[in-house]
Amino acid sequence: MRYNPANHDTVRLADLDDAAVQRAIIDWRVERGLLSAAHSRALRDGVETPASVMALRPTGRRRDGEVEMTLTLLMAPEDGAAWEAESTGFVDPDALSAIQVGSPVLAWYLPGAPFDPAVEVRR
Secondary structure, three states: EEEEEHHHHHHHHOOOOOOHHHHOOOHHHHOOOOOOOHHHHHHHHEEEEEEEEEEEEEEEEEEEOOOEEEEEEEEEEOOOOOOOEEEEEOOOOHHHHHHHHOEEEEEEEEEEHHHHHEEEEOE
């Protein structure tokens, strides 16, 4: 949400597709410990690829109402060979239905670290 500090009566909802809003959300998640710095770099500068969830397991950790999950992914770039990778991160419990076994997701990886991708889950 955006507002002018001089006029608290008028607010504007942020556009989630706006790059500046996405950066702010990523920064906020890193500051809260919900996203690692490596995953932040992957989301900002990495290669986007389709992936499928092969397995998921909770780690038992919780933070700010989110649960930490480890996902085993089949990374499947359209122009190359597929590989398996694991990603651990915090997820809002309401978004868990979007990452069940077999679910398609988008993943980002840094070319030097293809086995530690970041996953974006949108509800």
